[in-house]
Amino acid sequence: MSTSSRFAVAVHVLTLMAWADDEPLKSEHVAESVNTNPVVIRRMLCELAESKLVVSQTGAMGGSKLARQPEQITLLDIYQAVETRGVFSLHRHPPNRHCPVGVNIGTVLNEVLDEVDSAVERVLANITIKDVVSRLKPCVSTAVSKRKPSAKAQVLSVRN
């Protein structure tokens, strides 16, 4: 298949922003959490901004934050923002039009692939960023329960 990590990274990024609770995050800090280059993050933030999922501020003290409340952003929104193609692709080159199977297999396959895509979308539409944060917290609360710094301070003090 050769899937990309774009969806996983995008969910990670938006989860960080939900965690930071309206405080704009710098691409450099996000990149440290994701463990990649700030430009990779900024590229993705541009796509997410085009889909109206985040808003960014240039200049000093700038950064990016969620454009809506975490409960109003579904994983389907994110999926559609960063993944261009469906789950599967058809043939690289069109099949032989002179073969009774080749000439029509594309039509049947497209129907099947649409069913698959719909199933994926139904799952993703039912999970919000708020849900992801909720499912994250049980793990985190035990991990950081000794001292109790604010969530925001945790995110902003990330270091490798």
Add this chain to the structure above:
Amino acid sequence: MSTSSRFAVAVHVLTLMAWADDEPLKSEHVAESVNTNPVVIRRMLCELAESKLVVSQTGAMGGSKLARQPEQITLLDIYQAVETRGVFSLHRHPPNRHCPVGVNIGTVLNEVLDEVDSAVERVLANITIKDVVSRLKPCVSTAVSKRKPSAKAQVLSVRN
């Protein structure tokens, strides 16, 4: 995402064999219908043979045919035979373990991706190669209704 066409090609190949009705097909003829190189087909046939979906015969008058009846081969069987990874991947490099989000996002994402994979598999498990052939026939019957050569003859006389 960067999906591959492996699944589409594999379905095409097995559909050809169901269409040919137990007559062994040569990789060269299959390649003509799929519009690719015979070696690409033979590579895929090896994978399908390992998964016990086809059987091949070397030597003169050899070829490949289905190992089971078309109604006993689901698209899930094919998917699992040719697609190694799931629909999505996690981060290329593991996230920052010192970030409260980074350290646990993988766990949550894996749960989500498992849900997605399950949904895909449920769809594919309910479609057989026989179903694909059935959905193909209405299109074909109109396309070749002038003369009525046998289905087998059609497949075996494919030319570009």
Add this chain to the structure above:
DNA sequence: GACAACTGTAACTATATTGGTTACAGACGG
């Protein structure tokens, strides 16, 4: 047994997509 027709498979190249990096123009706050 010789031969022609096949598959199986190695080795290589081509192509495409994603991810990583450097560099820099432009926006913005103080």
Add this chain to the structure above:
DNA sequence: CCGTCTGTAACCAATATAGTTACAGTTGTC
């Protein structure tokens, strides 16, 4: 104005799939 950010172009690296050539081995047929 100056330091701190984003936006973006341009390039390279890494990976996966597809395509190609070549050839060893198997099998039916004469």
